Amino acid sequence: MSKRTWALTLTAVLGLSILLTACVAGTVPGDGAAADTSGAAAAVTPAQTDGTPTTSLGNMSTVSTMVIDRGLDEIGRACIDCHKEIQPGIIHDWRESRHGHVGVSCLDCHQVDKNSPMATQHENLIGTDIYMSALVPAATCGRCHVNEVDQFNASGHFRAYRQQIPKDSLHALVFKHEGQENSEFGSAPNETGCIQCHGTEIQLDEENRPTSHTWPNSGVGNVYPDGSTGSCAVCHTRHKFSIAEARQPAACASCHLGPDHPDIEIYENSKHGQIYAIEGDEWNWDAAPDAWEPGDYRAPTCATCHMSGIGELQTTHNVSERLYWNLWAERSEVRNSNDPMSPLLGDGEAGREMMKQVCQACHSELHTDNFFEQGDRAVNLYNVAYYDEAKKMLDELGEKGLLEENPWTDDFQLVYYHLWHHEGRRARQGSLMAGPDWAHWHGFFELQQDLYELEDIYNRRIETGQID
Amino acid sequence: MTISFRLTWPRVLLGLLVFAVIGGFVFPFLAWLVADQGIAATSESDFCVSCHTMEPMEAAYLQDVHGGNSPYGVQAACVDCHLNHANSAAYFFDKIRTGSHDMWVQYMTDTSQIDWVEKREHRESYTYDSGCLHCHTQLQEATMANTKAFVAHKPYFLGTTERTCVNCHPNVGHKDLLDHLPVEEAAMR
Numbered sequence: 001m002s003k004r005t006w007a008l009t010l011t012a013v014l015g016l017s018i019l020l021t022a023c024v025a026g027t028v029p030g031d032g033a034a035a036d037t038s039g040a041a042a043a044v045t046p047a048q049t050d051g052t053p054t055t056s057l058g059n060m061s062t063v064s065t066m067v068i069d070r071g072l073d074e075i076g077r078a079c080i081d082c083h084k085e086i087q088p089g090i091i092h093d094w095r096e097s098r099h100g101h102v103g104v105s106c107l108d109c110h111q112v113d114k115n116s117p118m119a120t121q122h123e124n125l126i127g128t129d130i131y132m133s134a135l136v137p138a139a140t141c142g143r144c145h146v147n148e149v150d151q152f153n154a155s156g157h158f159r160a161y162r163q164q165i166p167k168d169s170l171h172a173l174v175f176k177h178e179g180q181e182n183s184e185f186g187s188a189p190n191e192t193g194c195i196q197c198h199g200t201e202i203q204l205d206e207e208n209r210p211t212s213h214t215w216p217n218s219g220v221g222n223v224y225p226d227g228s229t230g231s232c233a234v235c236h237t238r239h240k241f242s243i244a245e246a247r248q249p250a251a252c253a254s255c256h257l258g259p260d261h262p263d264i265e266i267y268e269n270s271k272h273g274q275i276y277a278i279e280g281d282e283w284n285w286d287a288a289p290d291a292w293e294p295g296d297y298r299a300p301t302c303a304t305c306h307m308s309g310i311g312e313l314q315t316t317h318n319v320s321e322r323l324y325w326n327l328w329a330e331r332s333e334v335r336n337s338n339d340p341m342s343p344l345l346g347d348g349e350a351g352r353e354m355m356k357q358v359c360q361a362c363h364s365e366l367h368t369d370n371f372f373e374q375g376d377r378a379v380n381l382y383n384v385a386y387y388d389e390a391k392k393m394l395d396e397l398g399e400k401g402l403l404e405e406n407p408w409t410d411d412f413q414l415v416y417y418h419l420w421h422h423e424g425r426r427a428r429q430g431s432l433m434a435g436p437d438w439a440h441w442h443g444f445f446e447l448q449q450d451l452y453e454l455e456d457i458y459n460r461r462i463e464t465g466q467i468d
Numbered sequence: 469m470t471i472s473f474r475l476t477w478p479r480v481l482l483g484l485l486v487f488a489v490i491g492g493f494v495f496p497f498l499a500w501l502v503a504d505q506g507i508a509a510t511s512e513s514d515f516c517v518s519c520h521t522m523e524p525m526e527a528a529y530l531q532d533v534h535g536g537n538s539p540y541g542v543q544a545a546c547v548d549c550h551l552n553h554a555n556s557a558a559y560f561f562d563k564i565r566t567g568s569h570d571m572w573v574q575y576m577t578d579t580s581q582i583d584w585v586e587k588r589e590h591r592e593s594y595t596y597d598s599g600c601l602h603c604h605t606q607l608q609e610a611t612m613a614n615t616k617a618f619v620a621h622k623p624y625f626l627g628t629t630e631r632t633c634v635n636c637h638p639n640v641g642h643k644d645l646l647d648h649l650p651v652e653e654a655a656m657r
Contacts, residue, residue, distance in 0.1 A: 071616075102615035113639050115646035143636045144620040146629040 061088030063095065071103025075130055079106040082124075093239035104144075109136050117225040120208045135202060135210060137222070138230030145232075151317035152230055158340045160221025161199040162229065169407070177408050187213055195219050197255035199231065218254065244285035247292065249276065252302040259422050261328060262442070266426075266435030267302065273435075275299035290315045294361050310358045320345045324352040324372075325379055327428045330420045331387045332379045371434070378431030378439060382424055386447050390419050393458040402461040410467070412457045419450040507560075510567065516546045519570070521579045524649045528642035535641070544603065549641055553598035566594075584649050592632040595641075600633045 063084045069077065083106075084091040094100045099108075110132045112119050118133035125132065142149030152158060164170055174194060179186030191213060194200070199219020203211045210216075220234045234255075235246040245251055253264035267273040276299050284296040290309030297304065306322055309315035316322075323346050325332045335346035352372065359368040394416055397403050404410035407417070427443025430436070460468060509515065517526040529535035529546075536543035552562040573579065587594075601607065608625050611617040620636070623629040634640060642648075 102619065104616050108616065114644045115639075144616070146620075146623040146631055146636070150629065150631075 059085055061085050061091075063088050063091050066091070066095070068095075072105050073107075075125075075128075076105035076107050078124070090239050097240045097242070099239075099241060107132075109140055110134070118204065118208055133208070135215070135224055136231075136233070137224040137226065137228040138232050139224075139226070139228035141232045148317045149230070149232075151321075152232075154320075154340055155318040156320040156340070156345055157220045158229055159345075160197070161195075161201070161219060161223060162221060162341065163343075164194070164198055173408070177406075191217075199223070220255070243289065247285050247301055247303045247308070248280075249273070249301045256302070259426075261425050261429060262435075262438055263302070263429060263433065266430050266433045266438045269430075269435035269437050270433060272299040272301075276301060300358065300362075305355065305358050308358075310361050313354055313357050320351075322351045322355040322358070324348040324355070324376075325428070325432070327379070327432065328425055330391075330424075331383050332428060372432075375432035378444075379428050381444075382428055382447070386424060386451055387420060389451060390416055390454055393454055397458060397461055400462075400465075402465070402467055404467055412454060412461070415450050415453050415457070419447060419454070423447045423450055507563070510563075511545060511547045513543075513545045519574045521574060521582075524584070524645065525642055527648045528645040532641055532643040535643075537643070544641070547599075548603065549595050549599045551599060552596045553602040554596075558598075580650075585646070588638075588645075591634045591638065595632070595634045597633050 061084055066080075066084055068080060072080070080091055080094075094106075107130070112131050112133045114129070114131050116131065116133065118135050119131035120133060121128075121131055138149050138152060174190045175181065175186055178189035190200075195214065195217045197219055199217060199222035200214050201223040202214045202225060204225055205211050218231075218234050220231055221229060222231050223229050233241070235251045236242060237245065249264060249267055256263035257265060268277065276297075279298060280301075283298065284292075287293070287296050292304075292308050293310060304310065306319050307316055320335070323335055325348065326335060326343050329343050333344055334348035335344045335351060336348060337344045337346070339345060356368050356372070359371070363371075394403075394412070397412060403413060407413035423443060423446040426438045427440075427447055430438030430440070430443050513526070513529070516522055531537050534544045534549070547563070551566070552558045573582075604610075607621065611621040624631065639645065
């Protein structure tokens with residue numbers, strides 16, 4: 001049968017059944033045309049018939065018919081039954097997740113103790129013994145994912161927010177300058193910028209719900225009202241919590257980007273990134289933790305080098321573990337501390353050896369060693385030829401009272417800031433993650449320009465004894 | 469009339485036998501009886517809560533599954549969780565140590581100064597996994613059958629974590645304890 005015949009038959013059958021239904025129901029006896037009109041009218045929502053506009057888009061849930069019993073208790077099922085229509089996106093994610101597979105329900109993560117500072121109750125929970133919170137700190141995940149959270153707690157990600165607490169110059173930048181000390185809106189730069197990557201100390205309103213000044217955010221270092229630190233959902237986003245997702249460079253890129261630490265741009269600039277861009281969609285992203293090896297991928301992503309259990313290496317959620325230098329500080333030093341609050345967290349020598357194990361799953365020893373020798377020379381050059389020289393001038397101008405009080409209007413301090421915080425990091429990180437354009441044109445080229453500019457301003461101020 | 473007592477070998481042997489029976493069986497039996505009765509008498513939760521300091525803990529405990537608030541008719545006693553069950557010697561030593569400590573604190577110090585809320589931060593120092601596992605003897609096998617519990621307890625049984633039971637089950641044994649502790653301390657949280 002041709003398509004046309006099919007269509008005609010289908011229309012005829014449909015038309016007949018509508019007519020029949022209408023006749024049986026007695027709506028419009030015997031009149032086919034009128035029965036059609038009635039059918040159309042019935043499809044219009046009552047609100048529209050009234051002429052009252054409605055903002056509801058209707059039930060768009062693709063999971064609205066889902067009824068799940070397996071592994072859930074009565075309350076656990078009730079969450080899903082309601083939220084599958086209110087936030088079908090959440091339930092859709094969950095049913096695709098490993099949590100959904102093993103019966104980890106909403107309650108397992110969102111239920112809190114009655115005495116928890118974050119405890120709230122839905123109207124349908126009032127009178128029960130069940131308390132919930134929208135907030136799920138890493139500590140909750142750690143009840144099952146023990147080792148992962150312990151490793152996170154020992155990593156640099158742990159201090160993402162905590163390190164900002166004592167930094168007065170940073171608070172001045174964000175609130176005084178960027179927020180213009182506006183009493184009503186001045187917190188906006190912090191809320192829409194800083195806390196979305198670094199996290200913040202989450203505050204609660206009188207009903208124990210997080211305030212808009214502190215939440216929502218995607219900050220990895222959030223400090224929660226129960227005192228725990230960290231958010232896992234930053235890299236493994238809600239409510240799928242996918243290992244495959246966190247292995248993709250995009251998982252890191254929402255924070256590790258931009259002029260001051262263009263890590264995703266460096267990666268894209270690298271040969272690793274080139275291969276990923278061309279064929280990454282064909283790789284196996286789903287292998288079990290510690291079992292993801294070369295062959296599953298043809299080039300590493302951020303997670304491969306910094307976290308994955310390649311060869312004999314063990315998987316780690318301590319992203320500082322395989323690092324030799326601190327490449328974000330004003331001056332790079334070799335890591336030598338066990339304190340997660342220290343910028344030098346890690347054991348540099350041991351970290352380098354671990355990183356080399358990742359490299360050597362694909363590269364020869366000579367290739368690996370020579371690569372790091374190139375990168376280390378770049379870091380050392382930055383330290384002695386740029387940072388040390390710039391710092392010497394800064395200190396001398398400071399001693400002689402030749403620096404403005406507001407660093408953000410002072411040419412010298414502005415260029416100095418860019419030298420270490422932007423250009424200097426680009427040169428160092430570009431060199432050690434094989435992004436030549438960032439090492440050179442956005443890095444060392446800019447650095448020499450910065451240095452000459454600083455020398456120029458310095459000489460003028462020393463000669464005239466004045467800030468011009 | 470004098471009673472002559474001559475030390476003869478049969479008499480010596482009889483004496484030794486009586487001594488051996490008393491020293492080897494009767495005395496140890498009496499000692500065991502006293503110790504066992506003593507331990508039993510001081511192992512009931514009623515004994516622990518006879519000190520008024522323990523009233524909040526008791527109130528919260530009675531509302532908890534471990535305190536008998538379940539349909540199963542089982543109740544764990546204080547000592548089941550708060551004494552080391554690694555072996556009899558450890559149990560006995562710990563009983564003496566904590567018992568005498570608590571006695572001293574109760575009668576010789578001002579117990580209203582104790583910050584119970586703060587003590588909850590190092591809960592692993594006064595609860596014992598050996599106690600938990602003394603009752604939950606089949607936990608390892610049981611969690612194998614329950615996928616989510618399996619993942620959660622695997623690092624524990626593999627020994628790849630230093631966490632103890634109460635690190636992940638922080639409120640076990642005393643339901644909503646903060647509701648029962650003195651008000652000013654609860655407000656500190």
